Amino acid sequence: MDRIKYQPSRRRVLTTLAALACAGLPPFRAHAANAAASGAAGSRAPRRMTDLIGTNGWPSSAADIAMWKKMGISWGRGSVGPGQPDASTQPMSVDRTGNRFDSDLPSVVLRDNQNGIRSLLFLGYTPKWNASVPGDTKSAPEDVSAWEKYVDAVVKKYSAAPYGVRHFQIWNEAAGRLSGGLPQATFWHGPKFDKDEHRSGPYEQAMQDYVERIHIPAARIIRRYGAYVVYGGWPDQGGLDNLDKWLAFKSPHLNARMADWVDYLDTHYLSVSDLDGLYERYVRQGPARGLWQTEIGDRYMIDPHYLPRYFFEFAVWALARNWDDPDKYVSMIYHWDGYEPFRLTHRGPPERTYNVSGKSLIVLNQTAPGALAPLPQPLHFGPDVAGSGLLSDKDVVIQVSAPPGWRTVQTAGIAAPSGGAQVLFVDALTGTTASKDDATLNWNNDGMSIRFRVPDNVNGADRKPPRHLAYLVVRAGQGKSA
CATH class of the missing domain: 2.60.40 (Immunoglobulin-like)
Structure with missing residues (x-):
C-alpha cells in the first residue's frame, strides 16, 4: 500500500484564483453579525475560518500541535494499515499509519482528539496477493470480500470509543483517462496498464469496477457503523464532466447509484470557483452533505498568495452557500511538512520552522479569528x-x-x-x-x-x-x- 503522492509535473502551472466581488454590512452591529453567523434558528455554533482548514499527515509532538493551532489547522488526513499485505492468512493489522506504516495510529487519533483536531482516515489500497493486475496495489481486488474485511476492521475500530472517528475516505483519485493523454489514472489501474504510460491502454471498465468492487462495498460498511463516506478524491486531471458520469453510474449488479453512496464529495487541486457546479448539482438539495478538497496546494504554494487567497475566498464562498454544518466544507493542504520552501513548515534540523505559506495562515487566522458572517x-x-x-x-x-x-x-x-x-x-x-x-x-x-x-x-x-x-x-x- 503506497503513500498518497503526486508527480511534480502535474503542478507545473500556478492557477489564478478568481476574486469575488462580495459585499458589505455594518461592521459594528455585533447582534446582526452573530445572527447571520448562527443561521435563522440561531441555535448552532458560529462558523470560523479554522473549520475549513485541514492538512495531510499528522502532528507528531506537542510542538507540532501548537504550530497546527497557530495556523488554524483543525483536520488531519492519513492512511490506515497495513491490512494483510502478504497473504490472506495474516492477522488483520489496522494500527499503523504514515508513508511506510511506521507510526502508531491509535495514539495519533487519541492525541488529535485531545487537542481538537479531527481525523480523516484513508482506506486503500489492494494488497499485491489480491490484485487483479498482478502485483499492482492500485488495481481492483480479485476477492472483494478481502477488501470488505479490511474496511470493516478499520471502521469498526476507529468509529467506536475512544476514537470516535466519523469520516472515512474510500481510495484515492480513482478515475479513467486523464487530461494530458494518460490512458489510465495514477491510482486506479486495470487491464492494459503499463508502468510506461506510453504503452498503457485504456481501462474500459474503470468506472464500473471502482463502483462495484471498491466504493459501494466500502460505503455500505461505513454507513453500517453510523459514519460518513468521503469520496476518494477526484483528480483535477479527471475532468468534472467525467466525475458527473461516475456519480450518475448505477450498477446493474448492485442496483445502486454511485451518488447515493457519497456523503462528502471530494476533489483535488481545483479553484474555489470550480466547486460551484458540484454544489448546485449535489449539495444544495442533496444527496451529498458537503463538499471537500482533501488535497490542495502542493506546488501551487510556490505562489505565496495562493493559500491566503484560497481560504479567504473559500470562506466567502461557503458563507453564501448555506454553511450550516462545520464539517460541510473542508480543504486539506498537501503538505504541511517537508523540505521544499513552499510547504507550510520546514522540518529542520535543528527545529521545525514556518515557511511563508505557513506564516500566511497564521496571519489569516489572527486577522479573521471570530464568528464569520457574509456581507450582503x-x-x-x-x-x-x-x-x-x-x-x-x-x-x-x-x-x-x-x-x-x-x-x-x-x-x-x-x-x-x-x-x-x-x-x-x-x-x-x-x-x-x-x-x-x-x-x-x-x-x-x-x-x-x-x-x-x-x-x-x-x-x-x-x-x-x-x-x-x-x-x-x-x-x-x-x-x-x-
Missing part, C-alpha cells in the same frame, strides 16, 4: 483592485490584491459608529500593519470609503504584474474616523 451589500473596488470581504465578529475584513499606489474600496449602507472606527492595512504574508497614514476611512451618505496605499515593495514580486496581498480591517471603537 456589494463592495466596489477602484481600478486595478480585486478582493472580497466578510465579517469576523464585529470587524469588517476585506482581502485586497493590487499593484503599488493609492487604491480605493467603497460600500454603501453603513453608518459611522458613534464611538469612531479605525482601518488597518495588514500585510497578508507577514502580518505587519502599515502606518496609519497609509489607510484612511471616511463616511458619507450612509457609506464607507477606504483609501489605502499599496507599497512599492509588494509581497507578490514574482507575479506578473507584481501585486500586493493585504487585509483591510475596519474596527469600531479605535478612535475617530473622518
Whole structure:
C-alpha cells in the first residue's frame, strides 16, 4: 500500500484564483453579525475560518500541535494499515499509519482528539496477493470480500470509543483517462496498464469496477457503523464532466447509484470557483452533505498568495452557500511538512520552522479569528483592485490584491459608529500593519470609503504584474474616523 503522492509535473502551472466581488454590512452591529453567523434558528455554533482548514499527515509532538493551532489547522488526513499485505492468512493489522506504516495510529487519533483536531482516515489500497493486475496495489481486488474485511476492521475500530472517528475516505483519485493523454489514472489501474504510460491502454471498465468492487462495498460498511463516506478524491486531471458520469453510474449488479453512496464529495487541486457546479448539482438539495478538497496546494504554494487567497475566498464562498454544518466544507493542504520552501513548515534540523505559506495562515487566522458572517451589500473596488470581504465578529475584513499606489474600496449602507472606527492595512504574508497614514476611512451618505496605499515593495514580486496581498480591517471603537 503506497503513500498518497503526486508527480511534480502535474503542478507545473500556478492557477489564478478568481476574486469575488462580495459585499458589505455594518461592521459594528455585533447582534446582526452573530445572527447571520448562527443561521435563522440561531441555535448552532458560529462558523470560523479554522473549520475549513485541514492538512495531510499528522502532528507528531506537542510542538507540532501548537504550530497546527497557530495556523488554524483543525483536520488531519492519513492512511490506515497495513491490512494483510502478504497473504490472506495474516492477522488483520489496522494500527499503523504514515508513508511506510511506521507510526502508531491509535495514539495519533487519541492525541488529535485531545487537542481538537479531527481525523480523516484513508482506506486503500489492494494488497499485491489480491490484485487483479498482478502485483499492482492500485488495481481492483480479485476477492472483494478481502477488501470488505479490511474496511470493516478499520471502521469498526476507529468509529467506536475512544476514537470516535466519523469520516472515512474510500481510495484515492480513482478515475479513467486523464487530461494530458494518460490512458489510465495514477491510482486506479486495470487491464492494459503499463508502468510506461506510453504503452498503457485504456481501462474500459474503470468506472464500473471502482463502483462495484471498491466504493459501494466500502460505503455500505461505513454507513453500517453510523459514519460518513468521503469520496476518494477526484483528480483535477479527471475532468468534472467525467466525475458527473461516475456519480450518475448505477450498477446493474448492485442496483445502486454511485451518488447515493457519497456523503462528502471530494476533489483535488481545483479553484474555489470550480466547486460551484458540484454544489448546485449535489449539495444544495442533496444527496451529498458537503463538499471537500482533501488535497490542495502542493506546488501551487510556490505562489505565496495562493493559500491566503484560497481560504479567504473559500470562506466567502461557503458563507453564501448555506454553511450550516462545520464539517460541510473542508480543504486539506498537501503538505504541511517537508523540505521544499513552499510547504507550510520546514522540518529542520535543528527545529521545525514556518515557511511563508505557513506564516500566511497564521496571519489569516489572527486577522479573521471570530464568528464569520457574509456581507450582503456589494463592495466596489477602484481600478486595478480585486478582493472580497466578510465579517469576523464585529470587524469588517476585506482581502485586497493590487499593484503599488493609492487604491480605493467603497460600500454603501453603513453608518459611522458613534464611538469612531479605525482601518488597518495588514500585510497578508507577514502580518505587519502599515502606518496609519497609509489607510484612511471616511463616511458619507450612509457609506464607507477606504483609501489605502499599496507599497512599492509588494509581497507578490514574482507575479506578473507584481501585486500586493493585504487585509483591510475596519474596527469600531479605535478612535475617530473622518
